[in-house]
Amino acid sequence: MLHAQQITPITFHHSSYPKLLKHIFDPPYLIYAKGNISLLNETKMLSVVGTRHPSREALQIINKIVVPLMKSGWTIVSGMAMGIDGMAHQQALAHQTIAVLGSGLNHPYPRQNCPLFKQMCASQLVISEYPPDARPERWRFPERNRIISGMTLGTLVIEAKEKSGSLITADQALDQGRDVFAVPGSIFKETCGGTHRLIQQGAKLVCDWQDIIQELTWRME
Template identity: 55%
Template sequence: MNDPRCRLIYLAQNPQLSRSLLLTFLKEDHTLEPLFTASVKDLANKYHLPASKAHTLYGYVRDKDNFDRLLSRLSRFKIWTILDSDFPLLLTLIPDPPLVLYGLGQASLIDQMPSLAVVGTRHPSKTAKKHMYKLLKPLVDNNWVLISGMAYGIDGYAHRLADYYGGKTIAVLAGGLEYPYPPGHLNLYNRLIENQLVISEYPPFDKPKRYQFPERNRLISGLSFATLVIEAKHKSGSLITADQALEQGKDVFAVPGAISQPQSQGCHELIQNGAKLVQNTYDILQEWESFNRKWCRMMLESNQNPALG
């Protein structure tokens, strides 16, 4: 129980401890030692916890058998913590970074660039696959990493396109890796953990919850240099990812469609609000050249973890 990294992983398994509270613990002392040695009274007073929660936390951090058992159960997963030198640099730069990430598959993909988030409706039009092939196949052939959320529709198309043509893709899940969602994509999930990479910030044994779907979108955009919206209806969940990208200072690209088509409405709204209209692969490559110069500078200046200050 003396390793700060293992302490953080253990704490992250406790559903009572929010990400913001864990970040408070880390900023106070990145070793987390004070938390594991504090009395119930100290926990309650120092962290403004209700007495019942302080008692529960005290029992949790002092339970060495549970600590060893939980970490043993997690041994099959690749785990990144924000304390690690190999934690994805791009995620340390977003406003609300994850503190722990779990992965299955090719872990090295998480830092590979260029990477592009590809999102869109779960109910794409008949022309969606054609548009995606035209725009994304050249990127796949040039070792780009496509990042999406493994949902039905556009997400699934993006993962399959990359995998089928020998490219690279990362799926970011809501819920734990032991409960891949949606159930209809179990075969896709199994293929991705064998050949690609699937990640989640949620403990592997947690079933997906409704709030996690919009929350994980910040990781899809965060791991990418830009977000491409293929098709999206008005108020689509894909627009949340686009908003997250803008909040992170990233570019948003949108593919136009027929004005009579509901799946085009969200993309047209994005374009009206300043997203770059994408008609061909070159439109994406042009923006990457600009970002790549900034990325190289970030890599040179990445000695300090901005998320922990």
Template identity: 55%
Template sequence: MRTFRSRLIQLHHCEGVNWKVIQSFLTFDPTLQSIYDMSAVTLTKFGLDFRIASRFYHDLHVTKPWKTNGLGEMRVITRYDEEYPERLMHIYDAPWVIYCMGNLRLLNTPSLSVVGTRHPSSHAESCMAHVLTPVVQYNITVVSGLARGVDTLAHRLALRHQSGTIAVLGSGFKHIYPKENIELATVIAKNGLLLTEYPPHRVAERTQFPERNRIISGLSKGTFVVEARKKSGSLITADQAIEQGRDVFCLPGRLTDLHSEGTNRLIQQGAKLILNSEDILCEYDEFQEKVASTI
């Protein structure tokens, strides 16, 4: 007999289901049991066109129930489980289900999200080492998105100092993106944590990366933006952090540098300008006394 938890996870694996559709299902029937008695036509009332509703119906009734898909170490956590991260619980559109590989304890440690350009300058790399090395030495977990550039540098810096790091993916575990970071993802799964809201079979799609940004910001007290153009995914993450009531920290850059235009604008709009690690650490209540004693 299906439990509510197994019904939620199976729905989450069905084609065409997104956050809003599951919310509509739960509003209609908090047990999710009646969904199994609906026809494809009835399912269209929940925001699915008939083509998608038909595929959803097939997945629900014909496809075998979800399994770990050969990923034996994968943990599946629903929004109703005790293991669900407390910080993520409080964002507006918290994922209904998350898939994890690695150290789940990192979900409840002090953390800092780090985002930025896919093509960081050498200046950015040296500044990241200057600012973030003391931060990770306080065992603050670095959260980022496994993307090229700043994300990769942030994960590697945390691993190098044997500090925790969480990589939030925009795809399922069977389709790590970008491919050149598959090895890095493997290392993080062993020494940190891989996390995604997408089932293992879900391939990377353009729309999923802005969606995952809310998780990157939602897992942390603050988001540190290293370098970002005027229009970039990093600014989406910063906007998400602001909407979630989290801190936004920015590395200042040269006025003529296009990769710093976005971060400089954020500072102009009220983000905290970061010159050293103390500027970040002093915002964490648990480290304020230690930081004050070193200044």
């Protein structure tokens, strides 16, 4: 059945299982993958997350900070949500990107991103720890965030409100011993409240893609 659906189950002991993910507190024993499985073996991975309601400047931020990373061989990992997640995946389609779903692969969510999901399956990679027929449930999305942060060297937060779900990903990245980066913005914008709080708590302020490279280079040595 899975073969007919072009879905590959990957266990913890499989050679394609993400190496960094093995070192988190609660790695999934099994992940389901659809697309280019070789992306799981990439070493330069960065998760990019943020608000579902980005400002007009968000795409400019992605183009300035994230796109140069893509062009230099970094694989972008995100959750295929509306907003920053989807924008990051969209910009990375010509490069390398992995989406981690909070539902089974037969029920991509949100529906508005179904065209993106099909593109990702065709040329990139989509994974989930949930069985293919698992429907999206509210509790699954914060749970899967540990995978987004756990398989990457660091997490970049681009615009987030004070109670944004992307802050959960940032907190999990810290718990996993990974770097957290945040982009500053206007003190008058609600979508910058969460990122400013992260910076106050010790996240690395970034204004340029090289800020991230300088911090993560030692992790790859």
